[in-house]
Amino acid sequence: MKTMIAALFLSLVATAGAQEQKTVSNAALAARIADQGHDFDVVVKKLEDVLWYERVGDVAYVDKVRLTGPPRFRQTPTGNAFHDALLDNDLVFHAYVFIPRKAKQHRKYPLVVFSHGGIHGTFTTVYAHVIRELVAQGYVVVAPDYRGSTGYGKGFYQSIDYGGLETEDVLAAARYMVENYRIVDPKRVGLLGWSHGGMLTLMNACKYPDVYACGYAGVPVSDVAYRLSYQKPGYTDNFTAPYHIAKTPQEAPEEYARRSPVNYARNLRIPLMITTAENDDDVSVGEVRRMIDSLKSYGKEFEYEVYPPMPGAHLFERIDTREATDIRFKAYRFLARYLLPPRPFRSPDELRKAGYRFN
Template sequence: MTQLRPWLTASLPAVLLAAGLATSLSAQGARPPRQTVKMDSARAALLYVSNRHEDHPVADYDAAIKDKQKTDSIYAARSKGVMKFSKVTYKSSADGLEIPAYLFEPLTTKGARAHPAMVWVHGGVHSNFDPQYLPFVIEAVQRGYAIVAPDYRGSTGHGKAHHNAIDYGGMEVDDTESAVSVLKALPYVNPDRIGVMGWSHGGYITALLLTREANGSPFKAGAAIVPVTNLLFRLSFKGPSYQRSFSTQSKLSGLPFEQRAEYIRRSPYYWVDSLKTPILVHVATNDEDVNFEEARPLIDAFQARQPRLAETKVYVNPTPGPSSVGHTFSRRVTKGTWVRDDSPEQIDSWNRTWAFFEKHLGK
């Protein structure tokens, strides 16, 4: 019989019994002592993660549509006299899917090709561009930027089909890049002065947009704030309840150990060396969503291998935001009034962000 390592030999009988297999362990037919293995059904249910798309978590699609209508009304009301607001759609370069988006523009423009512009990317595995971004959008427009904010596939508020078309780190990235077409169609936008910015999952998409393109990115600079960085680490760290939103996506159909190459392809951490575009990254040590254990390796990699292109800052225990503690430290907004609820760290982060974009996109 093939020689087995001692630890494997010792554990093999239990494994075989647990599987319900009656087999001999040696040519002499010796059997192990009879053992009883009790299945903990509650724990098994807790740990079970499906890889079938039909098991993807179900949402209240009608309620999400109503919430989106409220968001639309808030943006429309708060934009009056401040900026131009409209809802637009465009086709994704991935497959032609119609992508809904918000477009925010200055009330007056300086002339043809005179303005910078940005694509702003919302966060969340399933979320949308909600009113928490309002005060920052207003500030961007007042600085002369045109802003397009896509609700890429998987976003909420656009019905079941759009919601369940989610492709985390896949075609949603193409959806976001395709929003550039909206900005290039504006006669006052300079196509050579377009940036991208996102928070959390939006920061993750931003980082992928700046690293994954073999022929370069259409963006001249990008800011990834508290970004998701490494799906192999993240899914392990967060556990089964989080994993179910990934493994049941039709383009993934499994966990990292089943689709290792695909999860690596969708993780910015593994594409640091491909960066060709200036990027700003801010993270927080007290982040309870993108935990610092996940964020730190990306920061270290950018500092070590891309110091010319990457501008990074670690905020040590910044004043908590309205949710997820440090994860929203630079998105502190008073709900209802939708004005900035500034902390020293929020002010510093935005000052650095605007300085970064002014350096690379101009005023």
């Protein structure tokens, strides 16, 4: 009997061990699959880079440069003394540069700093029509893939600092263009972005008004804590991840407040335009109104427009219909007022011909 009990006990131990090993293996497999997702994104990004030449190469010189922003917000020791001693090194990131093919070396041109959207977004050819429209007017464009952008591997993805040092990455891209391209007029630097890119427009406009002449913020994220209160539960995981903020808004209200444009409204000193739509299904009109109300409370002069429910909802200004391009025409008219491009659009038809080749 004792022999049978011992054998049964050993069998149970072996089964438990095998089960534990299986669980560990499954966890390791899931981690490998997740890492391979980042590798796949790198491949997709390289394909996108090639597509830029195809989509806009006939009207713009296309380049991609490496720049540096501040050290990572969250520095995780590796256990390697050499690397850990250098954790405060600047972070390297990439930015796209588009220069109109009609540009002349001896002339000065306005610069548009175009920030992409998405919490882990990236600058892709979905913006090709907008780039064509900008360079047709004579703008030089820089589009930074700030920290946390997808397409540069797991480490860069986990360097995300939403509403934090990504703002300084955008600033670094603007300063790089002014300091390295003699054709860029430092007094005619404007900001453009939608959604998260709109948020970066607001943050740069309010924190660094001496660098920019104006800013256009479409459907901008404006109050991060408020945003998380109405988004789906899983959305908060992007912020509570151990490599990011690692706390909820309830646990770290001041941390979320410093990442929200609504709390910098008092510093605005440059012309600004904000747009939103009542049926936005990503950045609620209520959130954008918080920014509008904050600016008003400080007596700031700015322009804004709240559109009724629109086709495309959150994307209403960025889809390819005539209705959407007519709205973009208004955005370009605003920018042109302060940036003085050499060939501003005179009509929405000119915009469509520039962006789509035919109107």
